[in-house]
Amino acid sequence: MHYERLTATDATFLRIETPHEPQHVGSLSVLEGGPLRDGDGRVRFDELRDHVDRRIHRVPRLRQRVMEVRYGQGRPVWIDDDAFDIDFHVRLTSLPRPGDDAQLSALMSRLQSLPLDRARPLWEMWFVDGLDGDDVGLVIKTHHSLGDGIANVDLALALVDLEPAPAADDEPPAWTPRPAPSPQRLLADTVADQLSRPMRLTGSAVRALRDPRPFVEATANVARTLVSFAAKPDRAPWNVPVSPHRRWVHADVSFELALDVKERYGVTINDVVLAACSGALRTFLRDHDAETDGRVLKAMVPVSTRGEDEHGDTLGNKVSLIVVELPVDEADPVRRLERVHAATRELKGSGLVDGADTIIRLADGITPLAVPLTRLVSRQIPMNVVITNIPGPPVPLYLRGAEVRRTYPYVEVIDDEGLTIAVVSYQGQLFFGVTSDRDVLPDLDRVAEGIEKEFAALGG
Numbered sequence: 236m237h238y239e240r241l242t243a244t245d246a247t248f249l250r251i252e253t254p255h256e257p258q259h260v261g262s263l264s265v266l267e268g269g270p271l272r273d274g275d276g277r278v279r280f281d282e283l284r285d286h287v288d289r290r291i292h293r294v295p296r297l298r299q300r301v302m303e304v305r306y307g308q309g310r311p312v313w314i315d316d317d318a319f320d321i322d323f324h325v326r327l328t329s330l331p332r333p334g335d336d337a338q339l340s341a342l343m344s345r346l347q348s349l350p351l352d353r354a355r356p357l358w359e360m361w362f363v364d365g366l367d368g369d370d371v372g373l374v375i376k377t378h379h380s381l382g383d384g385i386a387n388v389d390l391a392l393a394l395v396d397l398e399p400a401p402a403a404d405d406e407p408p409a410w411t412p413r414p415a416p417s418p419q420r421l422l423a424d425t426v427a428d429q430l431s432r433p434m435r436l437t438g439s440a441v442r443a444l445r446d447p448r449p450f451v452e453a454t455a456n457v458a459r460t461l462v463s464f465a466a467k468p469d470r471a472p473w474n475v476p477v478s479p480h481r482r483w484v485h486a487d488v489s490f491e492l493a494l495d496v497k498e499r500y501g502v503t504i505n506d507v508v509l510a511a512c513s514g515a516l517r518t519f520l521r522d523h524d525a526e527t528d529g530r531v532l533k534a535m536v537p538v539s540t541r542g543e544d545e546h547g548d549t550l551g552n553k554v555s556l557i558v559v560e561l562p563v564d565e566a567d568p569v570r571r572l573e574r575v576h577a578a579t580r581e582l583k584g585s586g587l588v589d590g591a592d593t594i595i596r597l598a599d600g601i602t603p604l605a606v607p608l609t610r611l612v613s614r615q616i617p618m619n620v621v622i623t624n625i626p627g628p629p630v631p632l633y634l635r636g637a638e639v640r641r642t643y644p645y646v647e648v649i650d651d652e653g654l655t656i657a658v659v660s661y662q663g664q665l666f667f668g669v670t671s672d673r674d675v676l677p678d679l680d681r682v683a684e685g686i687e688k689e690f691a692a693l694g695g
Contacts, residue, residue: 237413238302238312238421241380246310248379249301251649255479257350259357261376261645262391262659263343263485263668268369270399270636278364278371279635284325286394286635287360292407293393296381297324300356305418309425315412316356324358330365336485339363339372344483344673346374347645357381371637379647388627388659395632395639468533471516471619472523473653473675480673485643486683488665492694500569502576505624508665509534509559509579510572511693512622512656515685517563517571522681531560535618535652557582558617568692620654621646627661643668656682 241249252258273279291297299313330338342363351357357380363372377390416424488511496507512534520527536557560578565571623646632639643666644657655670667686671679 238314238416240312241301241310243310245380245382249311252350254350255477256647256649257348257479258380258647259347259351259376259378260647261347261374262642263339263483263645264373264375264642265339265366265640266371266373266634267637267640268366268371271371271634272369276369278327278362280327280362283362283635284321287325288321289404289407290394291321292410294390297356297358297390298410298412301353301380302415302421304425305422308422309429312416312421314415317412317415319356319412323355325360325362327362327364330363332365333367334363334365335367339366340484342372343374343645344481347376347483347647347670348479348481348673351376351378370640373634376645388625392628392632395634397630397632399633399636399638401633468617468619469530470651471520471532471654472525473671474619474651475653475675476650477648477653477672478674481648481670482673482676482679483645483668483670484680484683486667486669486686487641488667488687488690490660490663490665492690493665496572496690496693500572500576502572503579504660505536506572506576506579507690507693508624508658509536509561509622510568510575511686511689512620513561513563513565513571513575514568514689514692515682516561516620517565518685518688519682520563527563530564532563532619533617534559534561534620534622535616537621537623556616559622561620568689572693618652620656621648621652622656623658625657625659627659629660629662631662642666645670648672654682656686 248258268278271278271283296313298316298319300316301311302314303311328342330342346361351359357378359376361372361374363374366372375391382390493504493507496502497504513532516532517527536559538555538557557579559575559582562571562574565574623644625644627642639661641664642659642661644659645668646655646657648655648670653672653675656667657670658665658667660666667683669679669683669686676682
């Protein structure tokens with residue numbers, strides 16, 4: 236028997252998922268079409284599906300599914316899927332020719348609205364034919380319990396190459412699914428683990444008596460985090476319950492422009508991104524007659540806790556969060572950038588990252604209340620919007636000889652937080668994916684346009 240228990244953070248994304256709040260992330264890429272087509276111009280779908288099938292041994296999690304513990308006694312586990320079927324996960328669809336960017340974004344919105352099947356490995360991949368210029372689209376969906384943004388970049392890198400004509404793949408190793416535990420055995424193992432928890436806590440207490448500094452620091456971090464959670468922000472137009480239907484748009488910005496702004500003002504790329512988003516949201520609010528004077532929005536910003544050696548096939552979520560105030564009351568773009576930089580610099584030493592992580596682990600440890608407590612904690616984060624910056628490769632990538640020309644991220648939304656802005660850097664560009672509820676922000680494209688204009692203003 237073989238299984239791996241989800242971490243507390245990974246399990247969080249299963250616990251907070253509801254039918255109208257699917258907790259998957261993903262991407263939309265546009266690939267060069269020529270190398271992916273046969274002599275009649277048709278997409279070589281069978282070859283693409285077989286290519287993925289030959290590569291997924293590099294990421295074993297892609298052939299595993301979730302198994303729950305009976306009666307909610309502990310975190311779920313990953314087990315090998317003995318009915319794994321590549322045809323379920325890799326699919327082909329098409330737009331009516333010539334499909335433009337607006338139609339592709341609408342398809343992306345629709346595909347990302349649909350939840351993943353919990354009875355199967357939690358990922359899907361859709362190749363999209365019919366694009367203008369004979370390009371081929373690629374929509375990927377992976378459940379957030381599989382990994383954070385960096386982990387999903389690592390996952391994508393396992394399927395692509397760094398050159399258009401790489402050496403032929405070695406024959407993939409034969410795969411035989413390992414037997415899963417019976418529900419009774421998994422329950423017994425979980426209960427045994429829980430019974431051993433007091434012994435582990437006793438050991439922690441002894442270590443704390445010997446050196447109380449880590450315990451004192453952790454307690455202080457949790458206290459500061461709880462204080463920050465208590466400061467609820469004013470609600471923005473998108474801070475309402477969401478439906479199951481998503482709206483997704485994208486924006487493109489030169490990475491060179493962002494670097495120039497970074498160097499000119501002595502800030503970070505993340506500061507530049509947050510300042511540009513602040514300006515875009517300020518314009519959006521004012522265009523909708525919302526008050527901005529004396530107002531800030533609060534952005535939940537994921538922070539990676541992944542070490543340099545934790546890449547490759549090491550999936551999972553190694554991420555915590557900080558809450559950054561976005562100065563939408565500030566009219567001057569440079570002054571806005573300065574205020575964002577001051578806020579993020581102060582937060583780096585605040586202990587909020589460690590405090591938030593500790594709170595998640597504490598909620599996880601109170602079985603069987605872990606699910607409702609996790610949901611409660613996730614709803615207490617004082618945020619108006621999520622903004623996440625995912626570093627990607629600076630060099631071109633290729634899928635079966637076809638260059639990946641553009642790649643945009645997708646990150647989910649939840650009730651009362653109906654707007655997420657994600658950005659990934661790739662080959663000299665910053666590619667933004669902006670997600671909302673279909674009915675909450677029908678003019679979401681104005682946020683994307685605002686981001687592009689704000690970068691231009693900062694670089695002017």
